């Protein structure tokens with residue numbers, strides 16, 4: 001690793017080395033720009049150590065067992081419990097044992113300089129870094145500063161919360177033992193994925209949902225099918241309830257959760273899966289006229305509104321809190337930084353241009369890795385109608401597809417495509433069912449490519465795969 005000097009000038013300074021900061025640095029280096037990367041915790045960010053990687057490593061055996069249990073001839077062999085120690089050990093491997101040597105080597109390999117410590121803006125194009133030993137580095141950026149500081153879990157400010165030692169997504173993805181009873185507050189993606197894991201590993205899970213159901217940002221049938229499966233797995237899902245207070249009387253004792261109706265629920269751990277807040281509170285935003293603690297508003301190239309040199313990329317701009325989408329933004333922002341540094345006279349900022357993260361508005365894909373999986377891209381029916389599109393929703397029972405029946409006995413699943421009736425292209429697609437995660441990219445291509453429905457007829461799905469749902473959806477649209 002380079003020995004970072006106290007005062008240094010770079011073409012680009014990146015604050016935050018999560019997946020997004022790493023990709024901004026990669027694009028800047030690929031364009032020959034000197035680049036400093038500042039990181040206060042582990043290079044690799046939330047995704048590598050407390051989010052995507054450990055959560056998916058925990059979910060994989062749960063989903064694989066569920067799939068195997070639906071195949072006669074195999075199911076008898078997989079009726080036993082999961083090997084918890086092996087599941088957690090594999091999770092630890094995928095979280096690189098919470099060490100970042102591999103990612104440090106990768107950043108070194110692309111020729112970026114690493115500064116360990118907290119980065120703060122100190123004015124236009126200047127950043128200070130407070131190293132763990134107290135050394136203060138002052139970095140100046142010739143072209144751009146990219147803020148890629150991500151987000152943190154929000155825990156509501158409830159009576160008793162300080163002494164209750166609640167879990168956030170960090171503890172839920174890195175816990176070393178299975179709690180006997182786990183209360184999960186919130187029914188978004190973190191809530192359902194972590195309920196799936198810990199229920200399967202032996203915890204008795206109670207989900208406390210203040211709204212009507214699970215996965216409220218997806219089509220309603222996604223939350224219904226995932227909720228049905230979680231209930232069958234033994235989880236207790238309570239909707240329309242709010243937490244009024246929490247109390248852990250003794251540090252190693254149980255936690256008591258008081259609901260707004262006065263009812264109490266006792267558990268060993270409580271997970272708040274109640275959304276995210278931007279990591280911008282101690283970032284020096286006030287030195288450049290921005291408000292600390294806020295999400296950073298950007299244009300489609302991820303440049304912060306009202307600036308010519310400051311970029312905010314990934315979770316911190318609140319456009320789409322997903323690793324792949326943040327990395328997409330990083331490729332777009334990196335390309336624009338490079339083009340501006342090279343003095344390219346005309347940037348490609350039109351819709352779907354090289355310097356416009358258009359997919360953030362039109363085609364964000366997401367897979368929820370539960371059993372069944374839920375996957376969507378683009379708009380839901382409700383979102384399309386709210387946006388004023390003239391649309392038709394076409395639904396298909398996934399169980400009616402030959403490939404689904406072969407995949408699993410008793411297959412349960414559903415698909416929906418939203419057709420823009422004026423353009424005859426797709427605005428959104430949702431699949432829910434076992435084994436559909438890998439199907440999503442076909443829908444992403446259809447939506448982002450604005451492929452006409454007439455042309456989709458010529459994209460023939462192989463027989464007998466679950467992909468044949470495309471044929472059934474097109475037939476249902478044609479014959480309605």
Ligand SMILES: Cc1cc2nc3c(=O)[nH]c(=O)nc-3n(C[C@H](O)[C@H](O)[C@H](O)COP(=O)(O)OP(=O)(O)OC[C@H]3O[C@@H](n4cnc5c(N)ncnc54)[C@H](O)[C@@H]3O)c2cc1C
Pocket residue numbers: 015016017018019020021038039040041042043044045046047048050051052053055056117118119120148149150151169173190279282283313314315316320321322323324325326
């Ligand atoms: C439990 C869970 C599971 C998830 N699963 C998925 C999934 O399966 N697929 C998916 O696409 N997304 C998933 N996500 C979302 C994904 O984790 C985020 O979208 C992604 O991590 C955002 O990347 P980022 O680089 O913007 O931020 P982060 O990964 O949060 O990285 C930001 C980095 O900046 C550093 N930093 C912050 N402030 C400073 C500072 N002042 N100075 C220096 N460094 C600083 C942080 O230490 C961190 O390393 C999941 C999230 C959670 C919580």
Ligand SMILES: NC(=O)c1ccc[n+]([C@@H]2O[C@H](COP(=O)([O-])OP(=O)(O)OC[C@H]3O[C@@H](n4cnc5c(N)ncnc54)[C@H](O)[C@@H]3O)[C@@H](O)[C@H]2O)c1
Pocket residue numbers: 156185186187188189190191193208209210211216242243273274275276321322366367368369
């Ligand atoms: N597989 C994946 O792609 C994946 C997995 C996990 C997380 N993520 C990303 O991480 C982000 C964070 O996930 P999340 O589940 O924490 O957030 P979320 O916004 O998806 O869900 C949070 C839920 O908590 C509820 N809530 C908020 N405050 C509450 C309160 N005080 N009491 C009760 N309920 C409350 C909200 O109504 C919401 O339904 C998401 O944007 C998601 O995209 C992605």
